[in-house]
Amino acid sequence: MAKVLKIAAVVVAIAAAIPSGGTSLLGAGLMSAGIAATATAASAIAGGLAIGLNLATSLTAKKPKVSGVQTSWSADPDAAIPIIFGRTLMSGDIRYRKQHGSKNKWDTIVSVLSGCGPIHAITQTYMEKEPISFSGGLAGVYKIDGHDRIWQRTQLGACPEPSYLAPMVGTPPQWTPAHKLSGYAAVLNSFEYDASGDHTLTSTPRFNWLGEGVLCYDPRLDSSYPGGSGPCRWDDPSTWVYSECGWIQAISFAIGWHQGPESVRVGGVGMNIAAIDVPAYVEAANIADANEWKSGGRVTTADDKWEVMKSLAQAGGGEPIRYGAILSCFVNAPRVSIGTIGIDDVIGQASISTAQSVRDRVNGITPRYTSEDHFWEQVPAGTVVNTDYRATDGRERTKMVAYPMVQCPAGETPDQVAQLAAYDIANAREAGPIMLPLKLRFLGYRGGDCLTIEDHPAFGQIAGKDVIVTKRQIEPNGATVTLTLRTETPAKHPWALSRVGVPAPMTDSTTPVPFSMEPPTLLTLVDTDADSATISVRAPTTPLLGYTVFFGGDSDDFGDAAPITPRLIDAPGKVWTVAEDGQVTGVTRYYWAVAYTDDDIASDPVGPLAVEIGTGMVALSSIMAVKRSDA
Structure with missing residues (x-):
């Protein structure tokens, strides 16, 4: 929070020193203030008040929509060329795929990651969402069970490329040095399939690449x-x-x-x-x-x-x-007024909307963003709500808005998308559109410029308020400049810039689910013969899903002891040897613990409990397994 507030303070200070717009200083110099309103101008304003809700401006347009999908490795030969911006995940569009070699054991795939190359970098390869490394970097071999199974070669898309993506194994048909793919960031993968081998791929794994774009x-x-x-x-x-x-x-x-x-x-x-x-x-x-x-x-x-x-x-x-x-463009930032619109500056019929439509005037937004923690999927962040607006409205009015080019790095909170959503909420409460036909001296003002409306009764609810220029139209025949405006509330900026995002919950976690303790389940120590150097345990006769017994060395700190290989006990009443010959050497006391296992998820071991070697058959009723609860 402190970091966000610090940034907000810096931006407010910077913006306060910047005259809005690139060419507005001339217009500001031409402005005059304090001119008395004429009866003609006042009547023009009063007669021209209108709701004007059907007037669309760029700042109230629909939110953008783009079709890029980052996580799906697709195989559409007619697909459009992707363009990658910033640091993001690249899915790859398959543009070539052939089987070759003896019994077609190799499958070679060429994927285009981005056009408009060269891109800046390809930094990481993912297989089934897990990062993998190739010997020799991104042009090398990936071994599975010690055997060469996947080969990869990459290019950033220089134009022209000095060479083509040469296969590292076999000779794919119709893939020659003439296929350079200049200007395209691309990757060539070869996969080996061998049905008669001990180690083989049975299907094509899903690949993705992390990179830095155009x-x-x-x-x-x-x-x-x-x-x-x-x-x-x-x-x-x-x-x-x-x-x-x-x-x-x-x-x-x-x-x-x-x-x-x-x-x-x-x-x-x-x-x-x-x-x-x-x-x-x-x-x-x-x-x-x-x-x-x-x-x-x-x-x-x-x-x-x-x-x-x-x-x-x-x-x-x-x-x-x-x-x-x-x-041109407009950016949300604190603005300093650089001119005044007086009543006598209005030379035609005005149209003033004192509020936006109820549908657009929300008090909360649930923003969707791209989350690295969710493997670059679009996910919803926590809803951003302005409590003052909600109190005024008397009820919650929220909607979901997508921010397709906003990402959140792993381990961070989505503050950026929360701040942008806050600005969208605040801007939806501003009055507008306001259309004022003005004298030609307002020709120098452009979108984003901040002006002040003269505090005159003829201006109604916008009198004395700051406004932002959203659009400018010139009518040479009437020597008129029509500015489309929207009110500007300075207090929204510190509120928006101080928002801290709430990340989407993690639903695909490898963290074990919580376990709760159930009544003790007896594991019986049946043999601790020092001569045979073995330790054996009998499982209960009642049904069980599985217990893992851990043994440590001659230490009263089980966590620091060198463990004997854990053994899974999964048959009721069966005797299992959990420490074999050669593992019990020169030690008279061992420490052991048990863990309950369900669906390949194990609890933490419960223990330690001491066992004396050579004491014969001993039943330890205090040995307890833990069982996972429904929670």
């Missing part, structure tokens, strides 16, 4: 951009860098990835940098980095490009905005 253009690392420093250039992908910032990924997606001698676009939109409001994206990236908001996941070339832009911006705490042919 390279991006970061204006902050471009010395040709004002304030930038570094070799990064928007029109030279060889200078691009790895980034986990959603806004840097978004501006890169807008530019697109171009490959080959003729610079063919293979992914993204394909916009010229002149059509992008770069200062707005730089500001948004700085705020997202200060908040530690990251973006990662998978989209495909078949996804709607605007939906991809929205999903990347959503992970960065905002949304993209279009001004005709110009792409």
